[in-house]
Amino acid sequence: MGEETTGVDADAEQLAQRYRSLVEHTPDGICVHENGVIVYVNQATVRLLAARSADEVVGQPLTRFVHPDSIPAMRERVEPLTGKGAASVPTEMLLLRTNGETVPVETVSVLTPWHDHFAYQVVIHDLTAQRAAEEAQRRAEQHFTTVVSQLEEGVVVIARGGRIESANPAARRIFGTGDRHDDIVGSTVDELPMVLLDANAQPLPPNRHPVARTLATGETVTGYVFGVDRRDGQRRWLSGSSRLLNPGDPNSSAVSSFADITEFRASRRQLEYQATHDSLTGLANRSLILSQLAAALATSADLSYSTVLFIDLDGFKSINDTLGHAIGDTVLQIVAQRLQRALRHDDLVGRLGGDEFLVLLSGHGRHVDVDGLVRRLRSTMSEPIIARGHRIAVDASIGVTELDPGDRRTPEAVLHDADIAMYRAKPPHRDTGVGKGRTNNTHAS
Structure with a gap:
């Protein structure tokens, strides 16, 4: 019996x-x-409290190492806690180190046997690293929010289903x-007080907007142009891109960013207009005429x-x-205006x-x-033209050349033939007012 007891004691030890x-x-x-006095600490607690040993x-009062603001709740x-094994819920609090610094921790107190009586055993988890990470994340989010809020580019986060999470x-x-x-x-895209337009100024349903494709497929879409007709009557043109906010998350929202290119688009159209039109009369210039003529000559069917x-x-x-x-x-x-009025809109x-x-x-x-x-x-x-008090008589010589399907002339050759026909119509050789050019398809009028 004594040997069995010895064996049990050895196992317990x-x-x-x-x-x-x-x-x-x-x-x-x-x-x-116990009784508010510390009777044991492990090495992790020694390091946590910045103690030498x-x-x-x-032997010190527990409250010496607890921040005054945390003592009442502790x-x-x-x-x-009155019964064996009774435990408190995990709670955050502040401890005081021996050097006076504070340290955030999470603690759980358990009423447990200690020698021949009960004492409180406290498990202490250091939250310093977690708090630092949270603070770093908070600063990063604040920095990101500040940067995004200062951008000239619009940024909208859209959840699945089209609900706007932030703008x-x-x-x-x-x-x-x-x-x-x-x-x-909180609104959905189709509830916004504006009408979406595609690049051709046609209504664009929200489910056909590129951001909808990003939400459906995860695809990143860049460099698309769309417009919005606002409730104040303005039309704005935007160059946008869309991508998933969290590419690894199948339920991720999409972020759509876009720049206002309304003025740039208008300026580009103005430049295009200036490049193809005469600055004095507003008529097509030589470049546009030759371009349109080349397109007509390249057609084998109806010209x-x-x-x-x-x-x-x-x-x-x-x-x-x-x-x-x-x-x-x-x-x-004035001559340019008279020509435009005298001809059809598609001439x-x-x-x-x-x-x-x-x-x-x-x-x-x-x-x-x-x-x-x-x-x-x-x-x-x-x-007669009246210009600044002067009565001016203007006449014109007109050369004509006709185009036929399969015409093999270059645009420059056509202009040359029409020019020759015009010179044949010059006075004093004008009779009917029609100058003749090439034999088959050119004449003067």
Whole structure:
């Protein structure tokens, strides 16, 4: 019997030794106190309290190492523990180190046997690293929020289902929805007080917007252009991109960013217009005329343009020489207006330069009485022009060349033939007012 007891005692001692070894080497602090006095601490607690050794802590009042603000709550948690094994809920509190610094911790107190009586065993988990990580994340989020809020580019986060989770001030300014953060947050895209447009200014349903494709497939879409018609009547054009906020998350929201390119788009169109139109008259310039003529000649079927008219003002040089270039410019502008009014909307009227004009008569299978048209044009342009008190008579010579399917001429060759026909119509050789050019398809009027 005595040997059995000895064996049991040995096993118990061996188990206790293992427990002490575990407690000594655990990364969490272990503290035992009774009657408010510390009776045991492990090495993790010594390091946590910045003590030189356990002797500096053991025998001291527990409250010496607890921040005054945390003491009342600690007592409230410990006092109700009356039965063996009773434990408090995990609670955050502040401890005081021996050097006076504070350290955030999470503690659990357990009423446990200690020698021949009960004492409170406290498990202490250091929250310093966690708090540092949380603070770093908070600063990063604050920094990100500050940066995004200062961007000129709009940024909107859209959840699955189309609900807007956040929008920076630039996005609200571009959408024209106001300055409040909650004015569009929580709304779905189709509830916004504006109409989405595609690049061709056609209505764009939200489910066809590129951000919808990103949400459906996870695909990143960049460099797309779309427009918004705002409730204040303004139309804004935007260049955007969309991508998943968290690519590894299958339920991730999408972030859509976009820049306002309204002025740039208008400026580009203005530049394109200036590159293809005469600055004085607003008519098509030589570049646009040749481009349209080349497109017509490249068509093997019905030609978009059937006839070319080369128009030169007679005696215009004397107007510039006697009345000045300002009046000469006015004459050119009035002639351009008369030509546009006298022709159909799908005929192209251009100015080659100086007092030379060109007309491309629309084809589309319609027969045109070219001779009759030329007479009407000359009659229209011969009406006196009143410019700055001067009554000016203007006449014109018109050369005509017709285009046929399969015409092998270059645009420059067509202009040359029309030019030759126009010179044949110059006075004093004008009879019917029609100058003749190439034998088969060119004549003058």
